Amino acid sequence: MNDQRPVVILIFIFLIGAVLLTKLFMIQVVDDSFMKKAERNAIQRVVDHPYRGLIYDRNGKLLVYNNPIFDLMVVPKEFHVKDTTRFLELFGITKEHLIESYNAARKYSWVKPSPMIKQISTTDFAKIQDFLIDYPGLFIMTRSVRSYPEPIAAHALGYIGEISAGQLERDTLKYYSQGDYVGLSGIERYYEKELRGVKGVKYKMVNVRGIDKGPFKDGEYDTASVAGINLTSTIDRELQMYGEMLMQGKTGSVVAIEPKTGEILAMISAPFYDPNQLTGSDFGKTYTRLNRLETKPLFNRPIMAMYPPGSIFKIVQSLIGLQDGILVPETTFACNRSLVACHNHPSPVNLFGAIRNSCNPYYHQAFRKIINREVSSNTFKDTEIGLNDWRDKVLKFGLGSALGVDIVGEKGGDIPSSKLYNRIYGEGRWKYSTIYSLSIGQGEMLVTPLQMANLAAIFANKGYYYTPHLIKAVDGDPSKIPAQYRYKNEVGVDARHFDLIQNAMAEALYGTANRAVIKDLVIAGKTGTAQNPHGEDHSVFVAFAPKDDPKIAIAVYVENAGWGGRAAASTASLMIEKYIKGEITRPALQEYVLAGNFIY
Template sequence: MNDRRPLILASIIVSIALVLVFRLFYLQIIDDSFSKRAERNAIQRIVDHPYRGLVYDRNNELLVYNNPVFDLMLIPKEFHVQDTARFLQLFDLEKETLKEAYAKARAYSWVKPSPLKKQLSTEEFARIQDYLIDYPGLMILTRSVRAYPKPVGASALGYIGEISGAQLERDSSRYYRQGDYLGLSGLERYYEHTLRGKKGVKYTMVNVRGIEKGAYKNGELDTASVAGKNLISSIDVDLQAYGEFLMQGKRGSIVAIEPKTGEVLTMISAPSYDPNALTGAQFGTNYLQLTRDESKPLFNRPIMATYPPGSIFKVVQTLIGMQMGVINPNATYACNRSLVACHAHPNPVNAFGAIRYSCNPYYHQTFRIMINQELSKNTFKDTALGLDIWREAAMKFGLGQPLGIDLYNEKSGQIPASSYYDKVYGEARWRYSTIYSLSIGQGEILVTPLQMANLAAIFANKGYFYTPHLVKAVDGDPEAIPAQFREKRFVGIDEKHFDLVQDAMAAAIYGTAGRAAIPDIEIAGKTGTAQNRQGEDHSVFIAFAPKDDPKIAIAVYVENAGWGGRAAASTASLLIEKYLRGHITRPNLEEYVLRGDFTL
């Protein structure tokens, strides 16, 4: 009997195993109820895209908001269409578009949703939503695109667009996925991490027809999205709109800064475009048209265009010369036109008169003393050493380098060093006579309009500036902006030297820029005419006002408009009055600027 126990035990184990195998066979092969129930329900992981932060102007007027759009998505594994012609008609698609989208979706993922038709408007979504139930594998993903209540400020605000493959590869944070939108230019790009918010995720049960059956696990695994933070920009939208109005039909730039803070009041690149053109389903078409436009509306002139500063640079030369002790404010120099051309004005002139009347020979002579200071016994070496000392002083004004505004692609301009001329002419093969045009802001000196506006702010502040910036608060907190925008930057010139400069600039308004004078508002300004080898010279003007309590510093460039006292000075004067008074009292000057005939 004991010998039979192992057999009995083995028989029992075999019997149990046979029962389990048969049951498993029955469930998997014969009875398909479980598989059907599984097919009837599936779990979908839906990303909850956050609302992008809003952008306001300095007076809390809305500049940028979100407009809902809908992406029609397909899941290849579940997608089935019996009547293709009817499907194409209902969803307003071409057959080739459907085939390409399906192939691309399969290549991406067999089970994850991919876009079939992007950025449907609310009206388009309303038209198709009742048909979605008839087509398995279709779903709607709600997103938002940007919208602009006033069509201004495009170059500063920037635009958003779909992330590219290259950008996805560079995304080390793995935040973005195919089809996501992000800032591509302007403030949208610079403050992308602030504006984008935090994604959420929702898990839902859906049946085979794509109908939601409720939250998975009662939403225990769901996370809510967090909206992006709002930006309070420094832009005055009314001033921005007025400046763009004045620059219609012209090419150039306007930058205005609040001197005491470095906040950019307006940044105008002309010609511009309606920022609403680069939103929604027509983004690609409109972007292509803008890139092909010969006037280059996408080129952000205030930070990317470089020009010779012209006579405006004479103010910088005066300050550097006085700080070096080379220029004595009371010493006079003859307006010797055999050295360099000049226009009629009282002769001779001291430092005050040189700024007021923009005397070229004065700066030819004083700059030569600055450069050739007999620092060694070698004449060439003296010039090279003197130039590099001068260059170091000039760069403290924020020239020859990016200022660091909260925009990407800012150009540095150029303040040439001795090494530059060594490369061009060869070492010891150039002299002061080679570079004297630097004395009057011509030659190889190049600046951006932003740098010129910043110079006006430096003159207004008597020797310091804040890095220009376009955002003054994040979610209402002024301390949340990057720290570098709250730090004073001194230019290395004693404050006492600025009194003469300010007085001379105020007098210059009545000497070379009479049109810029505003009744009851004292302006300090300086005209310039930037040489242009490819056509008519550029009209340039910088100013700040009121002189004794500056609230606005401005630079205006009008390309191919000639003398600075006409186009640029007139435009700047109107903007100053608009900002300080809120209205214009000189309609004839406004008409003159709008007409655009600056020959008179």
């Protein structure tokens, strides 16, 4: 037995060696999982963020472009600092920021990169790039922020910002990651999918100190990013700039539309802000500051502010009455001021005269005929039936609900129905005398400036409109804009009824808005004064021009500026002249608007 012991030992050693060799063969040749784990420790996956699509005005002038910025990323497992004081001085951050960002990165992932310093400018990046090699676990990720060659159209264009936790949860396609930038308002938000592009990925080798050693496998697994699609907006840059100059220091809205297409030529919300302020590393601070201002510069008045339409609504009343046969051009009423207040003008007046002179008692009496048709022996019921029928016709003019402009946040205004008055007064406890203020665009009726501009387009087109929109072409192709902006909406009024309306609106300028008259250019317009219980009334004006071949329809609201024939009509007239003639021939009127002394 003693002679066999060495043999047994040798066999045992051979078997152990065979097992170890077999295992080693499996690890090195057959099973590559360990190799992959080793590679992962030496490979960084870097997302290549695409440039967002550019935005141009209708004439090809650049409105929005991209500026490169840099995020300093950290991989917690690899990161360490020997001299904290020197690090803080080099990178320009506080100790609290370093600790907070590092702890947040560790909480997110021990081995995946997270941002330590966001949105470093090109200038600041130049100061730190030579020191990155001294700090393992740090690397730069290039991104871009939006820049604006002209500080205009902030509310229409919108802004981008870091994606929120809620937005990440709603991202069912898992395109976004923490720290990504997305459109948060305006065109940037509505057309986010077109503008954002497609992310790419690059894999690079790094050594134990985190130093870049080149692409992994010569870039075999890399994918290139694809830039976002460029958009051509409907905005006319020169008209937008001029309108913002006129509205400087005022509160209100201007919306100008090309009637034949529904393309928005200008969208001004005053007070406005420089869109360049909501870019870069100070985005959060600037947004908070702007949001706290009493003037509310972030509030998008053209689509969010709601006012009574005032006398402009008399045009809608006239068209409904004509279409239903309740009114005819010869329908005449006396200017009976015991019914409702009015200003001095000849009496009685027919329909043309009522529009020209904006006669309140005329529409008080006309509206009563439209509402109370004696279809029921019950007076209260008759008024309820008439109001609901009237409301259905008004809704076809794009009032009472959002039009569907390509900006998130549009309000729909309100055209009251019998349900509202039943709730306020009780069913069967109200009648025409309760609601007569609707006859002149007051009372419980509310509209947005965008809806008013769309009304002007309807008057210009003789009974139809295209839903107002801000994008003219996607990637240079007009047919790629959403289909709803190429659909013709009819309002249910015969075109023949608009001839009288247009002629009366053209004549009205000489009666209520003579400041708006332009030599050799026929404007059809209507003034309004929206009642304001909190101070001076709001000045309102809608118009289109030239009357016989309309190229622009416009609505102007100037808050607390009184009579519509002053502030609003003057502003609209100057913008019409700028758009159609390309120059201003009435410098005195321009100075009057810029001065802003409309009440006195």
